[in-house]
Amino acid sequence: MNFFDDVGIMAIGTRLRMLSEKVTEDAAKIYQMYDVDLKPKWFPVFYILSNTETRSITALADNIGHSHPSVSKIVREMIKAGIATEKKDKTDKRKNNIQLSDHGRKIAIRIEEQYTDVEKAIEEILNQSKNNLWNAIEEFEFLLNQQSILQRVKENKKQREAKKVTIAPYETKHHDFFKRLNEEWITTYFKMEEADRKALDHPKEYILDKGGHILVALYNNEPVGVCALIKMNDANYDFELAKMAVSPIAKGKGIGWLLGEAVIQKSKSLGAKKLYLESNTVLKPAINLYQKLGFKKVMGHSTPYERCNIQMELILH
Structure with a gap:
């Protein structure tokens, strides 16, 4: 059984990691073949330094898209190996500037032939491929920058679980749940009012x-x-959206959004023109939800609640 044929595209992380390991293993052997005293993981930092005078660790991290701690560790290893040096910045003593040592500069000259041969080898592979991996990676990275795999999985999870949700009219048997759920969130942040x-x-x-x-x-x-x-x-509003609460065990399933949409559709079916609500800005997830539903901030209405510090309305079309 071929693992990847059996598992399919959800194993993309595993497959990319194995490909990366294979390429890195070859890269280490190539450095040895050209008598270049480098480790594959040092290459991005080495290449930037070989084309500039000095760089701070922060600048290096920005240049190659790595984290500051990761680049800092690589720099320490390169300094220990005698390939790089560091010195205090003349204008900012808190900042260290990194540059190649004399030994590192000699490597930068010697490695040019390796660059030529490696680039030609990669071009041969890409030209022999039906799909250009380099272009595909570039496109994949662009799409991930727009929306990560984690964000996409969260959205799919919500959509899948939303299919298990139904919105039903209140019945007497729901009274205890309605009361308990609202009392829980109110007393967590505020106090019960009349x-x-x-x-x-x-x-x-x-x-x-x-x-x-x-x-x-x-x-x-x-x-x-x-x-x-x-x-x-109220002459200005038909209904107030109130007493929205979601059980902690159902958080992250999009229940609040489904309830909000259902209430809005119910309002429209009753001929309502405007909805009103009151809340408190400490309830950030709730405020974000109301904004996504289309509610806008308004001012000047009397309220029976001490905790109310924001009022919102939704104009129904």
Whole structure:
């Protein structure tokens, strides 16, 4: 069995690592063949220094796209091997400038023939290849800079798990969950207030009987999130989005986004023109969610909550 044929493209990291190890092994033997006293991992730093007078470690790291600690370690190894030297910057004594030693300069001259032969060998491989690996790597790096593999996997995970989520109307059996989930986040950051107790202790009388609605997010048929749509006696707004909460066990599954979208669609179906909400800027994930849903900051409305320091609205089209 060929491992990569069996596993497929998700093993790209393993395959690239094995390819890198194979190329690095050959590179070490090539240095020996040309009697060049270098290690393959030193090459990026060596090449930059061989084409300039001096560089700081920070500048070297920026030039080759490595971390500062990684470059610092390579420089120390090169200094120990007598290939590089360091000296204090004349204008900034806190900064050390790195340059090639006399021995390093001699290597830089001797290695030119190796460069010529290696470049020709790589060109032969690329020309013999159906797909140009160098160009493919460049394109792949460009795409990863736009969105990393980690970010793409997170998004796919959300999309897959979202398929297991259903948004259902509130039922009496959901009361304890609705109350407990909201009490948990409120008491974690703030204190319970009178308006909280009215809505959480008596959701039927305070929300539903007055023309409001409560939606419940179910993940594998278990409640994991809630959000209320409270009817407002306000000429400017139809409903208030309130009491949104997601269970800690369901974080990262996009439940808040699904609830928010469902509440907005519910509002539209009821003929609403504007939605209103109140929050606190300490709740950064919640504020980010509201902004992504399209809510904009507004000012000047009276509020029954001491914790409210930001008000937002959404104009429905």
